[in-house]
Amino acid sequence: MSVARRLLRSRKGALGLCVLLVLVSVALLAPRLAPYDPNEIHLTDQLAPPSPKFLFGTDEVGRDVLSRLMYSARPAISAGLVTVALAAVVGALTGLLAGYRAGAFDNIVMRVWDTLLAFPAIFLAIGIVSVLGPGWINAILAIAILNMPVFSRLVRASTLAVKNREFVLAAHAIGCSDRRVMFEHVFPNCVAPLVVQMAIAAPEAILVEASLSFLGLGAQPPEASWGNMLSAAQAYLYRSAWYALFPGLAITSVVIGMNFLADGLQDALDPRRIRART
């Protein structure tokens, strides 16, 4: 059975995939799906509770919360995908080289990653954003950087595991260049753990981006993001409970879905895991 079929067969994997699909379609179709412009101000309806007119209520200046939630799917999903893609590319390249070449390069790269890992993630993110300045792009960069060590170590470990196997030695023996051996013979063996790690890191990245935006270091108002909507909502807790409820529900359901997808993917790529677990 192929990986994709196994993924769809598992309840978690299928559910996770559905959540991801819904999220992506909402992000892409936000202008068509959203009932209002996310920045349109309805002066007479500030902090309105949910009603047929505003399904999820309105915020402190009278903007439609549902529309803003829909548009916020864009920064959220790109936070999940872009950071992880960036981290995976850098991590894969450095990990491959470090594992393959060993020696000084390996030592230096690994010490650098050790150093990054010595900071609690959110402190490191805050530190990087404080250098680059608050803003969505910088938050994305920071999250990508703090994900790099794990990807790099993972690829390095897989590289070390296969680099002395017969098929790699054979590739050398028939005269393949180092680059060719690395990318065509060693790298394919790193793909499975890499994909799993991407699936694990993406929802985590969405959470960190929301946290940074909540602290005012990520997406800047008036641009809507789930994090900065919640930080605005905190000021109005006593007047409108609804306002703080929906952005959090959005984050939670997306993260649960993507965690399920990661679980399903792990099982699909390694069928032994399922048997071992029961």
Place this chain on the structure above:
Amino acid sequence: MLAYLVRRWLLLVPTLALASVLIFAIITLAPGDPVRMKIGFEATPQEVAAERERLGLDKPLPVRYVVWLSDVATLNLGRSLVNSRPVTTLITDAFPNTLRLALTAFAIALLLGLPLGAIAAVRANTRVDAVITAFNSLGLAIPAFWLGLMLILLFAVTLQWLPPSGVGNPGTPWYLSLHFLILPTITIALSNLSVFARFVRSAMLDVLSADFVRTARAKGLKEPTVLSRHALRNALLPVVTVLGIQFGRLLGGAVITEAVFAYPGLGRLVVTSIQNRDYPVVQGALMLVVLIFLLTSIVVDVSYAYLDPRITLRRDAA
């Protein structure tokens, strides 16, 4: 054992050195002029130059790094650029608050997470397991700051049982303001509990299918004895390794929670200092956080070697 400890400590040196360079770089590269922040934009160029010299900001970067590092080594962390209070005072004021919060939350998360994970493993693939696993999925996905907001909404806004933020009046002794700790502690504990529960579950499942557990059952031991003496003890070994990482993460997560509850801890100190470009405070606080993080990882390593004698033996043989 001693040789192993020494080697472990020596490995700390390059990491700490690199971390100090990184922290120094973060602070020096950060945009904004601390001199202007301090004396305002109306100051004459002469005044600016004088202040710059007084703060030592006119020297080349490597010199500033060495000066800063020797200051750190002697715990002379300078004064805040904003309110001129010594950084060590600011940190020693804030850190106990964070530690109190983090340790209590850590203890609660462990006390609930371990049994929850163990029960889920023992009753694997039953309804109990499904409920615990669902709870864990939820716990891993809920952002701590939103959980905090919802707790405030429920217990402070609606029920009015607990204060929504702060730590009470400055003069009040700490044991009279404990109720301020409840909501932030629950927030941090709940968002870490699931990590433990999940990890214990999978560790326990691994052990339960091991040969020695089958042997223990085969020789007629009672199930509770098998579970507690044989399975749980071995399942806890891998759990110990994540404790250190998890404590560091919890400390980091406390930043966000402190922001939600306006709790005067280390995290809030760092966040406000970054906003004010208060370099010395940020440097000192980050240094402390990294040190704690690295120390916990060493403590964990050592206790792991202590709990599992095979580890030291293997390293000595190598």
